[in-house]
Amino acid sequence: MAGGSASGASVTQRALALVAAFDEDHRRLTLTELAERADIPLSTAHRLVAELVAWGALARSGDGAYVVGRRLWDVGLLAPVRAGLVEVASPFLHDLFGATRATVHLAVREGTEALYLDRLRGHSSVPVVSTVGSRLPLHATGVGKVLLAHAPREVQRAVLADLRGVTPYTVTQPGLLSRQLEAVRREDLATTREEMSLGACSLAVPVRRGETVVAALGVVVADLRRDRTRLLSGLQVAARGIGRSFTRP
Template identity: 70%
Template sequence: MAGNLSTPGASVASRVFALLAAFDAEHRALSLTALAERAGLPLATAHRLAGELVGLGGLERRADRYVVGRLVWDLGLLAPVQVELRQVAAPFLHDLYAATHATVHLAERAGAEVLYLDRLSGRATVPVVSRVGGRLPLHTTGVGKVLLAHAPDDVQRAVLADLARVTPYTITQPGRLREQLRRVHREGFAQTVEEMSPGACSVAVPVRHGPDGQVVAALGLVVPDLRRGRARLIAALQVAAAGIGRSLPAEPSSPGGLPLSESSR
């Protein structure tokens, strides 16, 4: 991985991806200048390349802003990001939503963050910051705590060593969080109370799979209040999680692995 993209030695491909990767959830539309800056490319280069990408469908131009193009959307949907899991889980997520009318989350761990694989939300009764494809800290979300509790030691250590504060209720003391993680193991669920966003609480359970009960994902609900009906939510979650785990194909396949369809013309 070369250093500065504007220095000779950087490949065109890396520059192309630098341009694309300049976009994120907070920057869905960028002016040429912003794009160049965020991509670390000279203005003229960014301009030429961006123009080329627009022609190829990788970017789109909206007035004086660039946005990610349709082709990328198309292609992204082909990426084997837990397709199997998401497919299998979808009906269970619906069931959960129907039963609770809460925001439903399906997530996996990606490094030291939660990666949201799917989300169902009714008309927002609670402010929810998650986004399909979005990442959030492990220690501030219900699904995150579940995943963290079942993560390898080194991940736990790394996360516990740096607990960023998000709200006044965010748990930032390693000791307290570690105790909570132990409880997750003991009780089979995790919860948060306004630790990610004010006014939002969550419960979550692991999705286990295979004979060894490997935790492959987490299933969570976000609600305005946990004081009433928590037991009911957990019960619903556990039923759904069990159903998902049971419905997953036996083969412990590579992460996200799926029918690797036949090749050739």
């Protein structure tokens, strides 16, 4: 169950369990599915879901299924660090996209996953699985490897202990990934080759606020052997610009 057992839970806990029932693989849920995933009685789910819809936390689609409401996203954007980061980074992401026409990502670490705060892509960009607000494995993405390389040791140990293959090219050997993370810290860049999705390669660099890595900036292309120098230069310029702007009072 996504929300865990709600037995003896308060009304607030049950409402939050209903919201937590949604995830990357469950974007649309019926009332019965919501109740099952939140582990609360159907009658209780019916009442709470109606209140969540009225507030805007959930919305009901034409076929009767429920989806996450726009108001939750609006509230989430008010989180101080992320809201400021997205706002500051936006012009730099647009400049980078204009110069490369590659899919551009801005991500931060959320536990043991990469949370995508922003994404720009065009009709000719390489297809990717990421969306704004999605969470992807740290070990299988370029931005994720940057964030993992600078994560606390306990986070690195947790990820290294559970390396799941996403494609045949995903790095699932702890020793190899550890060496890659050392290289990321040494070279200030990370690369992937079809590790998250076939036909997509990525190049990513850290975004620093002072000495602290607060985010990762990456591009996704079909082949890193072409224009790697130009892509890396564009990424580094954009990452430094974001970091300087984000540091200003």
